[in-house]
Amino acid sequence: MFQYTKNGNFLTENQRKFYEDNGFLVIPKLVDNHLLENCRSKFAEVCNKGPSSMDMMVMKELSLKHQNFKGEYLVNKIQNLMNDEVFFACGSYKPLVDVVESIIGPSITCCQSMLINKPPGAEPKSSQHAMHQDYYYFPFGPVNSIVTVWAAIDSSNVENGCLFVLPGTHKNNLLPHKNGKGTKNVGYYEIVNYNKVNLCHLIMEQGDTVFLHPLLAHGSGANLTKNFRKAISCFYIDSNSYLIDFKGTQQEDLEKVMFKAYNKQHSHLKNYLDSWRLSSRLIRGSPGVYQQCLSQL
Structure with missing residues (x-):
């Protein structure tokens, strides 16, 4: 009955079915506001004083x-x-x-994390993130x-650049992407062709949390307000996952672009x-195949 979620006690059957059918699930007020305000303060500290690690x-x-x-006002991520x-x-x-475990299982590694900031005044085409699949x-x-x-750290709406999704597209394969037009920022790839008919904007308040399947087509709009739009995003993977070689795939160009960007700040890579x-x-859980393949972890 269920293909994209696991048996567990943390999601209701209706929540599991919604994620299975749509490829995303919003849970209101899931993350404590105090934690998010601490993240907001830490972000400002990093912006003003430099990285803490x-x-x-x-x-x-x-x-x-x-x-x-x-x-x-300058740092966007x-x-x-x-x-x-x-x-x-x-x-x-x-x-x-707990919700992550209900989707991918009990052995959990956070493989990437970011605090995304849409400052006021950025060029709209640069501030937005066009439709893409994270699995790319x-x-x-x-x-x-x-x-x-x-x-969501800040309330998120159409005016300040909330997420938008195409429900059900997680049932597709990985689609062709290209380097995003109009943005000066590195790593903003977009799906070459897609149908916007069922586009859904995710209006969220502080603490509301959305879980997205990595093949779900989604993006975010430009911040057209005079305020910030901040969110914290983490990518979780089953610790027993395996590595994929990008050589000869459509992501080979992305690998070169992203490595060059990372290497500017971390020349030892x-x-x-x-x-x-x-x-x-x-x-959560014990180290798995992922940790063995990436032996420095």
């Missing part, structure tokens, strides 16, 4: 780079959060990880052993997989 990457909104913006205990408290928050970025599988988690070693942390 050697692994952390600070990325700037390039459409604002030459306009004298500073701090959180920080990545590799899980070695900072403030962010780890959110990424390992039990009610959140992941050099591991199987695909049903991965889930993206996105928790030898290849794309090194960036995943840098960003991963075991969350």
Whole structure:
């Protein structure tokens, strides 16, 4: 009956069926506001004082780079959060990880984490993230052993660039992507062709959390307001997942682009997989095949 979720006590049958049918599930007020406010404060601290761990990457909104913006008015993302205990408290928050376990199973590694900030004033085409599938970025599988988690720090709506999804597209294969047009930011790939007929905007309040299948087509709009739109996003994988070689696939170009971007801040990285070693942390259960393949974890 269920293909995309696991048996467990943390999701109702209706919630499981919704995720199975649509490829996403929003759970209102799942993450404690206190944890999210701590993340907000830590983000501002990192923007003003620099990374709190050697692994952390600070990325700037390039459409604002030459306009004298500073701090959180310039930084649009920080990545590799899980070695900072403030962010780890959110990424390992039990009610959140319980739902993750109900989707991918009890052996859980956070393979990537980021706090995404849409500052006011960015160019709309640069601020948005066009329709894409997260699985395009992941050099591991199987695909049903991965889930993206996105928790709203600020209220998220159409005006400030909320997520939008195409329900049911997780039942497709990986679609052709291309480097996104109109954005100056690195790594913003988009699906070549898609039908917008069933497009659904996810209006969310602080603490609301959405779980996304990695093949679900989704994106986010531009922030057209004078305020920020922040969210924390973590990608969780079954620790017994295996690695995939991008050589000869449509992601071979992405691998080169992303490695070059990571290598600018972390010159010791030898290849794309090194960036995943840098960003991963075991969350629940015992180390698995994933940890053995990425031996530095």
